[in-house]
Amino acid sequence: MTTHDQFQLHLQQLPPQPETAIETIFTLGNGHFGVRASNPLQGTQTAYRGQPGLLVNGFYDLTPLSYGENYFGYAQNSQTICLLPDPRLIIFEIDGIRSDEQPFDVKIVDKNLDMQTGVLLELFDVTTPTNKQFRLTLQSFASQDDTHFYVINYRISALNFTGPVTIIKQHAYIDQQIARDENDVRAAQRDMTLDRTFTSGQLPTMMISTRKSQLALLVAMTPLPDTNMPLTTIDDLPAYSRTLDLTSGLTVNFSFAYAIGNPHPLLDATQLLQDFTETAESRLAGQTFDALLASSQQRLVDFWRDSDIALHGDDTLAKAIRFNLFHLFQAAGRDGQTSIAAKGLTGTGYEGHYFWDAEMFMFPFFLYTQPKIAKSLLLYRYKTLPQAQQRARELAIKNGALYPWRTINGEEASSYYPAGTAQVHIDADIAYAVAAYVAVTDDQTFLLQAGYEMIIQTARFWLAYGHYTADGMDFVIEDVTGPDEYTAMVNNNYFTNRMAQYNLQIAVDYSTQLKHEHPEKLVALNVTTAEIDAFQRAATHMTLPYDDERRIKLQDDVSTTKPVWPIAETPRNQFPLLLHFHPMTIYHYQVNKQADTMMSDFLFPDDQDQAQLQRDFDYYEAITVHDSSLSRAIFGILAHRLHQPEKAYQYFTETAMMDLTNAQDNTGSGIHAANMGGSWLSLIFGFAGVALTADHQLRLDPRLPENWTSLRFQLQFRGRKLVFTVTQSALTCRLIAGKPLTIYLQHEPILITNESISHRFL
Structure with missing residues (x-):
């Protein structure tokens, strides 16, 4: 072909x-x-x-x-x-x-x-x-x-x-x-x-x-x-x-x-x-x-030129990934006034609302290949920050902001709060995207003019919504819903708490930076030393529930005490479960609609070693039904990190082909835009092994499926444009714009200079 x-x-x-x-x-x-x-x-x-x-x-x-x-x-x-x-x-x-x-x-x-x-x-x-x-x-x-x-x-x-x-x-x-x-x-x-x-x-x-x-x-x-x-x-x-x-x-x-x-x-x-x-x-x-x-x-x-992915060895998947990238490009608002709807601009499903998946699943593609569009998507969230602040007041939060779970104009449009407003993790999701944008682009002007304020206002929400236990030792966040909409209104959802912890920590880090560089910004937002200390203390003492007996991260305080849903005995025509069972029936069981705790494992790979990741994966994969289109990509990436190539490949195939095969049986109401973003995540953060280190360095650890001969992709990073080619035996990197850059192949530093080609065997 x-x-x-x-x-x-x-x-x-x-x-x-x-x-x-x-x-x-x-x-x-x-x-x-x-x-x-x-x-x-x-x-x-x-x-x-x-x-x-x-x-x-x-x-x-x-x-x-x-x-x-x-x-x-x-x-x-x-x-x-x-x-x-x-x-x-x-x-x-x-x-x-x-x-x-x-x-x-x-x-x-x-x-x-x-x-x-x-x-x-x-x-x-x-x-x-x-x-x-x-x-x-x-x-x-x-x-x-x-x-x-x-x-x-x-x-x-x-x-x-x-x-x-x-x-x-x-x-x-x-x-x-x-x-x-x-x-x-x-x-x-x-x-x-x-x-x-x-x-x-x-x-x-x-x-x-x-x-x-x-x-x-x-x-x-x-x-x-x-x-x-x-x-x-x-x-x-x-x-x-x-x-x-x-x-x-x-x-x-x-x-x-x-x-x-x-x-x-x-x-x-x-x-x-x-x-x-x-x-x-x-x-x-x-x-x-x-x-x-x-x-x-x-x-x-x-x-x-900037965003193509050339996959050699499977023509069907090669075309599917280009189809997904094309639709992502068609879907993204570019004017700072709009974002990306769950169904893009292809149908009326979900009423054209923007959700958390705009930042968590689709934003990374634009961040690394079309950073101007990525900035526009964040500017939409900044434009609607006043509505988020008003929403926090409606929930008796006197300081800070709570972004809506689903919206177009910046106001909450969710009528079912247990699976809507209660997903307060969206605050941290947006803050995470802001921090990623600043780290990858080094756009300090955006940080100063918009990003820092979003991080501070969302961090303030966590201080107000969470609280310390009676002994003052642990910071807890109760009565929330994580990404898994089959488990609602729980205490200490692991993903929510881990994301809130990150939100609080970057509020401290950027406050410390700007206190020296632009102290007037802290004054304008009334950020005090006492507040920065409060952010740090809450982050340090954040509760991250863990099951000592099973040695797994707990999805929430009581998640493992519920009976397990009989997935194998449930007829296929009764999936997705949300269309066939009352929410209270679903909430009664251990059954996940999508990646939840595993989403945390994906976003924070340094939080656990391989043995911990394997235990988490085995436990949560067994109770996840993937009724959400957002789920398979995350499990596929983690399967790849666990060196389970057949499982990773199967998850990726299902992700990449979802709309072309109408696998969810609802493509008629619009594409699954977040899943399309997930297919890019699967290739870049999965098979190509791209990661951003804690000190904002690019690291790669690629491993291709055995039937692929090569994978070529582009990334933009801090003013550079880089082209990577991964084969079964080697990684080649070429710098086509920008200053020389050191990247890491696994843990080996490689200096990439202008117009040079660096070739390393895997």
């Missing part, structure tokens, strides 16, 4: 999939918006099985949460990403029958996603109710150069007739369908009503507005210069339309561009309307499909 083939994803290469899963897999996006690869004739018709639509990062409406008993501090509104009209929609009128009024028969011939160029090529065979057949070909891309543009080209050719066809590009509706699955709590189940107005002028613009969040979005559509399709009015709404005579064997070609604005407060959007349309007209003037594509492609060239 050629290198170019490894960037091509053909529909025929995939196992049979539901139509909604196909739409997800072939979605195009650019961090600002995503467009599902739907049937372009569907629109709002329920005769088709698809779920078409446009998703814009950060464009949501509020949907009231209903409680039988509405206690103080409960989230009052969810925030639901809006599924907007499908820009792919095209209407045909043949023999007086319009495709948006009476369904045409549409068969998918092929879909091919070229991940090097970002172009999606699709072929459909369409049959009208009068049995006239034509081939519809689509080429489309979401611009990576100007992330406000979506561009699409249509080609139609008659297959069995000659005669007139009317083509209409119009958006006559605003309320797109929302997938509903009353039995799956992970699916979006909110009803929203949007409003729409059109402006007149040379470039017709639709303003879509929400009713409760009071946001507005401007969307303009225009034909490109090679398209002869005049603007008209149909049913009192603007439309582009043309009637032409199709002749069998001849092809008609036309292209459109969409300018998709940023979410704005409703009044602001109205004021910005003229500037938006003038900018769109100016930017698109004289631009062809190919010209716009060329500028978009260059950004993808840059992306793959």
Whole structure:
């Protein structure tokens, strides 16, 4: 298989999939918006099985949460990403029958996603109710150069007739369908009503507005210069339309561009309307499909240059990892105002919310390959720090901040607090990401302007939420939920406490640093010597529960006292357990949805020796059902560290292929973005053995699966760009930008100098 083939994803290469899963897999996006690869004739018709639509990062409406008993501090509104009209929609009128009024028969011939160029090529065979057949070909891309543009080209050719066809590009509706699955709590189940107005002028613009969040979005559509399709009015709404005579064997070609604005407060959007349309007209003037594509492609060239992973020895996995990296790039907000939703911008699952996995599973990929995007993701958390501080006040925490478990606008949107707000570890997760960013980039300006404040405010939360035991010897954190959502409201969750300990310690370390370099920052945040001492004391005395009899880390104070769930006796059709058993039933047992204590073992490898890691792994693997897509990657990395290659390879394969095979049976509601980040973690922190030492040095200890011949990847570290190639017998490192750097192969230092190649046998 050629290198170019490894960037091509053909529909025929995939196992049979539901139509909604196909739409997800072939979605195009650019961090600002995503467009599902739907049937372009569907629109709002329920005769088709698809779920078409446009998703814009950060464009949501509020949907009231209903409680039988509405206690103080409960989230009052969810925030639901809006599924907007499908820009792919095209209407045909043949023999007086319009495709948006009476369904045409549409068969998918092929879909091919070229991940090097970002172009999606699709072929459909369409049959009208009068049995006239034509081939519809689509080429489309979401611009990576100007992330406000979506561009699409249509080609139609008659297959069995000659005669007139009317083509209409119009958006006559605003309320797109929302997938509903009353039995799956992970699916979006909110009803929203949007409003729409059109402006007149040379470039017709639709303003879509929400009713409760009071946001507005401007969307303009225009034909490109090679398209002869005049603007008209149909049913009192603007439309582009043309009637032409199709002749069998001849092809008609036309292209459109969409300018998709940023979410704005409703009044602001109205004021910005003229500037938006003038900018769109100016930017698109004289631009062809190919010209716009060329500028978009260059950004993808840059992306793959810095982020590609070339895996040789397993073509299927090589393509899967590139598919995952491509979707991560498409999903990440790049404006400092947005983050990465659990389903990216490919579907409405989890309502478009951002969770802890943005920092813990997806952020590392960007940190080491696209640090500007990594910084933007952290700036979103800094922007929403005031909401986190307010949330802490709602929980009677007078000082500090508590970030929401699930959110879009920075406010808590979780209606089930035992598996939502109680996951207070998110504070430390964000602080961990901040510290990682500073360590890897040495961006001291960010630390001073934003990062330090986030670390201090989250550290303050732990001092207030935790407390000392009666004898004053141990610091405990009670009534929390760790990453394992099948164990809720426990005391001293190991992962939470270990992360809180780290959060407190880095608050001490950075305070000590800035006290000498920028003492005014401590004064501005009212950080005192007494508070720094309190951080240190809590970190030193943090409770980390341990079972002396089993010699394992305890997930919480009483985790091993519960009966073990009979996993082997549970029918496969009753997984995931959360869809078939009441939470109280699940909480009664030892059964893990995902890595919890093992997540700590992954993040803090120096906390335990191999024997301890093996005991932890054996115990927790036996009670983990991997109902969360976040789980397998972590177990796979730890299996690799324990020199269990077959198990590590199996976990990695399941991680890398999850969405391409619809393994969780819910890809139709969107990709599993965190799992995609987990596939990168598996390769880099697993098989390549990359680690960041306590003194911020790069260390590698690579071991490849026996059927892989090589693994090539790039990392950026403190202003350097490095290319690594690992084979079965050697590691090669090349410095392509930046100053010389010493790295460590296992424990051996290697000096890498400019443009030199360092080769070491393993």
